[in-house]
Amino acid sequence: MGNFSRILFFLLIITVCVVSPFATFADEKGEKGPKIIYVVTDDQKLYAWEGNKLVYEFDVVTGRPGKETTPGVFSVFKKHEDYTSKTYGSPMPYTMFFTEDGKAIHGTGWAAVRSYLHAYITESVGSQGCVGLTEEEAKTMFEWAPMNTRIVILEEEPDE
Secondary structure (H helix, E strand, O other): OOHHHHHHHHHHHHHHHHHHHHOOOOOOOOOOOOEEEEEEOOOOEEEEEEOOEEEEEEEOEOEOOOOOOOOEEEEOOEEEEEEEOOOOOOEEEEEEEOOOOOOEEEEOOOHHHHHHHHHHOOHHHOEOOOEEEOHHHHHHHHHHOOOOOEEEEEOOOOOO
């Protein structure tokens, strides 16, 4: 694991430690823990966790060279069910913004095919830096994740 990945993993651990003391994991009332979304750009995967349970796993398409999806810890701060990019004019159904410069999780065309191509053949089919899902999967995430849901972008999965 490279130094940058170690730093991101360290940030991830801090995030979990800060969130965990305030979370109530599944108890006798059936309440669940916090919702967190992890995106692993090397694997082109999104993992949605609720407490200690993996709820969803989807293939995604992330940023291509020069328009990378930046690793870090973010939160959903704005949601639009039906949005069109002001920069590219592209439809972005079920958009959840997580950066001020317009990076978001949203539906996109040919997401599954582009995810495979990006992960295994060429990164040139990647996004403009957003995290793209099929429209159906984007709708699922949009409905599942409330405002302020934590989003952690990693280049690679931690070894542990």
